[in-house]
Amino acid sequence: MHHLKINNARVIIKPHPNFYNDLTLAYAKNDKIIYSQIVKKFQNENFLFINEPYANSDFLKRIKKKTILISHHGTALLEGSALAFKTISSKATLWTPKYKISNQWGSKAEYSKLLKKNWKNLRYPNKKDLNIISYLLFKTKYVAGGSKHYETTILNHFNIKRIETFRNLQKIFNKINNNPKNSFSKLINKISHQIDEVTL
Secondary structure (H helix, E strand, O other): HHHHHHHOOOEEEEEOHHOOOOEEEOOHHHHHHHHHHHHHHHHHOOOEEEOOOOOOOHHHHHHHOOOOOOOOOOOHHHHHHHOEEEEEOOOOOOOOOOOOEEEEOOOOOHHHHHHHHOHHHOOOOOHHHHHHHHHHHHOOOOOOOOOOOOOHHHHHOOOOOOHHHOOOOHHEEEEEEOOOOOHHHHHHHHHOOOOOOOOO
């Protein structure tokens, strides 16, 4: 953010919507503290900090196409790329750098160089690479919510509705702890046969 400030860039900083979710787990509290410190440090007329929940889909509809999206590794990169935005990210994402989805950096020097580039000098996402990664991350039966995802298997095994995982974790833990040991053996066996190696 320091580079953006000294370059007099106009910036919108959008926190994760879960910052404002009443059901958010305790770890998000620390994120909120860090975020508030960043707001105090970098608040100026060119930096707009959003302090309310805002879905990426709604946000991306409202900003100009010549906006550069910056994220370390968030899925907002994929959402923005799908809508033909140019992005900057770390090489430490869910996919390897061989997939040309974002303008990636692997060091502070590389990051600084990318931040100094004009919009026209950054590349668009490669559509073929984006389609491959989107399919592997969101459309197979092994993804979160899919029929072969470990969480789905656990919920089905203990007859727990998915919505309960967000509303009453203690109830779920009690339900699991009260199951006989042989139940866990069956569960482990189910999960072990639902592992698929995917190269991203």
